[in-house]
Amino acid sequence: MERQNYADAIEQFRKYLEKYLTGENAARIPEELERFREGLKTRTLAYLHSHSNCASSVITGGSNFPVARMMKRSRWADAKAKEMLDFVERAKKSVKRRYYNDPHAPIKSSDADAVERLEAKITSCKEMQETMKAANAVIRKAKGNKEQAIAGLIKMGLGDHTANKILTPDFCGRIGFPSYLLSNNLAEIKRLEGRLLKVKRAQETAPEETETESGIRIEKCPQDNRIRIYFPGKPEEEIRSLLKAHGFRWSPRLGAWQAYINYHTERFIKEQFRE
Numbered sequence: 007m008e009r010q011n012y013a014d015a016i017e018q019f020r021k022y023l024e025k026y027l028t029g030e031n032a033a034r035i036p037e038e039l040e041r042f043r044e045g046l047k048t049r050t051l052a053y054l055h056s057h058s059n060c061a062s063s064v065i066t067g068g069s070n071f072p073v074a075r076m077m078k079r080s081r082w083a084d085a086k087a088k089e090m091l092d093f094v095e096r097a098k099k100s101v102k103r104r105y106y107n108d109p110h111a112p113i114k115s116s117d118a119d120a121v122e123r124l125e126a127k128i129t130s131c132k133e134m135q136e137t138m139k140a141a142n143a144v145i146r147k148a149k150g151n152k153e154q155a156i157a158g159l160i161k162m163g164l165g166d167h168t169a170n171k172i173l174t175p176d177f178c179g180r181i182g183f184p185s186y187l188l189s190n191n192l193a194e195i196k197r198l199e200g201r202l203l204k205v206k207r208a209q210e211t212a213p214e215e216t217e218t219e220s221g222i223r224i225e226k227c228p229q230d231n232r233i234r235i236y237f238p239g240k241p242e243e244e245i246r247s248l249l250k251a252h253g254f255r256w257s258p259r260l261g262a263w264q265a266y267i268n269y270h271t272e273r274f275i276k277e278q279f280r281e
Contacts (some may be wrong), residue, residue, distance in 0.1 A: 016046065038101060041258075059082075138187060235279070
């Protein structure tokens with residue numbers, strides 16, 4: 007049953023890859039599938055090893071059965087099973103993020119097309135701002151003549167349904183685009199322009215790399231918006247727990263623990279590894 011579940015998971019991921027890796031990206035399917043297979047194999051074996059240490063009183067009998075110990079081992083096995091399932095979901099999200107350009111997805115600073123998408127969004131917001139201002143001007147010019155207002159709105163490119171909708175009084179009796187919509191949209195433009203400037207600066211900033219006396223290498227990469235820690239060997243469980251608690255996650259592909267660049271992660275690294 008476990009072998010079949012393992013095979014089914016790989017087959018389902020292969021179909022997922024074929025859905026999102028099209029065109030020139032289709033050549034990457036074998037590589038991505040092999041990476042997934044190795045990752046799933048490691049976690050499946052870890053789960054099976056942990057699960058094999060669990061015993062049931064139904065099988066062994068209730069006499070002198072170590073209840074507390076078996077409950078603890080059962081929790082370990084459940085944690086390994088969850089880790090296996092989480093790996094599958096993370097792998098799918100990673101593929102979709104890297105190979106599928108979803109126009110509605112959040113814009114991340116590490117995205118290769120972050121600048122282009124931010125510029126397009128700013129342009130769209132500015133066009134909306136001009137449209138709302140022009141529509142309000144048409145409504146004011148009509149001076150309460152609804153037919154004239156509708157004709158003017160349609161002439162400027164709005165649809166009949168949209169024209170009638172913005173001429174319908176809201177709960178405050180207002181028609182047209184209310185001032186708060188213009189204010190909010192203008193604030194969004196300024197926010198996006200500020201973020202665009204930061205992204206451009208980050209992409210122009212070269213990575214910084216330092217190494218501690220103990221051989222720990224720390225890399226700050228503004229282009230990817232990531233800060234990475236490379237250990238000379240596998241860190242102790244206490245250190246791994248500490249890294250996870252501060253937002254760091256293990257990247258098998260890079261062989262590093264990485265997190266987003268922000269005040270908290272930089273302060274954590276400074277306190278733990280640079281002093």
